[in-house]
Amino acid sequence: MQSLVIVAHGSHLNPESSAPTYDHADTIRATGAFDEVKTGFWKEEPHFREVLRTVEGDEIYVVPLFVSEGYFTEQVIPRELRLDGWDVAEWDSDGLSADQATLVAEDIDREVHYCGPVGTHRAMTDVIVRRAESITGDPDVGDDFGLAVVGHGTERNENSAKAVAYHADRIAERDRFDEVKTLYMDEDPEVDDLPEFFESDDVVLVPLFIADGYHTQEDIPEDVGICEDHTEGYDVPAEVDGTRIWYAGAVGTEPLMADVILERAADAGADLGGALDDVRETTRVATGD
């Protein structure tokens, strides 16, 4: 019996935090690729400490819904899941290449395949592009458009910026957008000065965050200047200093994220049948025709 466990941060304050986790779990459940799909949280329930005891299967894939490798994926999650003998060296990662480690979870005395975070998977690049398509409503968006991929920055975790740069580079190589830049919240180049970094009149701004919350709905919109006060909301697009900014909100809310979760599990050995194709099809942006 094959089980998927999606683990995410969650929130004590914001009910929207867990919404993408549930949405992607539902998308994957609908494919039937797993006998069960469970969700576990750091700040909600079931907690990381208790989620595995709700799991029935014997082939268990744990996928962290986090944007980068770091404190949560390397310390908190393995500790709270009680992965026996966990050592970050198991991943042998350069900060982007964590794939999976198979360890016994003491809580249930069964092996689990502990996967790298979704945010550093190569398939995440496609989700960022898809996010640009859905916010503009244009499945072919690219010409005459700039793309800004925005991350938290390195203040707490240098891998956070690595993930942002990795995907931005991959998108730039595709020559789809006129310009692709990385911007950060708490370091240069700062998202506050977005119009200075782009020549394009239209720029899609995609924050590399899992859920909409304080950073994506309050901080960034105000810093960028698409609104004075986040409580009043913002237009998409909104013009700032002559640049039309298409603010996409957290990339993690994009339905195609379910695909990255599946890719992580597949890389760790999960048998998915046609689920990947299913998810890519069902989460497609409508052309509007």
Next chain:
Amino acid sequence: MADSTSDAAADEGAATDAGDSDGPEIPEIDLPSDAFDAVLDALADRSDDDPLRFEGFAVVVETDGDDTTAGEAVYRLETAGNGPLTELSERGLHAALTEHAPAVTDWYVFEHVVGEFGPRRAFLRWIEDADGETVDARYAALAEGIERAWGELRITATITDRGERRYDVRHADDAGVPVDELNAYDDPLDARDLVTLDEKGRYRPLKTAPSLAGGWVFPDLGPRDAYEAVETIYPATVANWHREREGELDVTNWRETMARQSGIYGVVKTWDRGEGHEHVNWVAEACCDDSQCLKRREWEYDDETELDVDGGEGVFPCREPCSVVVSAARKWTKLESEQPRTYEFELTPSEKEQVEAIIDAVADGRIDDIREADTKEGANRYRTRFLRAKLFDDEGNLAGVPTEPDGEGEE
């Protein structure tokens, strides 16, 4: 031969019914084909010395089948009191089992529908006391409806004429309300939306807080979905309850939990200074009381030191300080590192009592219950605004007394 065996089985069934004639009525149960097929499948894997056991009888494959069956399997049904029914063809077995339909469908429900998974199986058996009551007693009770409480939930188990279990899951406050007056759901995952906000529309960060809103019902769930609905509304509570029943609940006490914390929560361990555990009593009284959380607190200060406050009466246990407690403890660790100071305020006796009334009202979550014009209540809004108007200076200092003695660093 088929006739004689079926008559014999019928007699036995009649005898069983007659024996219970004084008790609650056992419903008429048909033997569904999926249950009978499951019996055949289970028997196909067994040898003649490995009977398939049901309550009150067992079935074995007679491998020494007689020539008249032309190679078809032949079965024997053994009961405790009466002689065995031998040389049953598949049809004969069906007839015999039809007379035992309650026991066969009961076996089918738990072996094939509910399955092995420990928490789910234990929970669904607990609902109808399957490990304490006979099939007949349970079927009679299920026909009337068996009600169970789980946190703020009311779960009502019933049975169909095919022996299938059906479950109605709703808020206990909605007990007895007709289904068509409630919002009805059939997908247990829909419960995620029902538990997100309380009845005032506020986010519920703790699923086991006694603030579950009502007005909804899952009127007709199967066993697996009933379990899923309960586990969605109160995550991991069944799993932990099950472990506790098995004597395997892994309790992690306060000190061990805090010692494990890292990052911004690492500071909490510094709150334990080897000067007693009163601070943890306060935390438990603040957060873990039954008025705040329906889990029954089983964790203590440490292996040797029990807390002095009550752990609560909940059905399901709390095995370690939760993330809400850890987060709050982080705040208290910082606040409690401050040294007390002596401030001098002048309050009338009624004002002192009013301050106490305000604290009580906030702590007990009663502020919305205090009527707008009820100025007898200390925590009444007009009373409180009057107190502020009278006692606060322009900087918001109580009685004009600055927080810092030199008037700097307020806040």
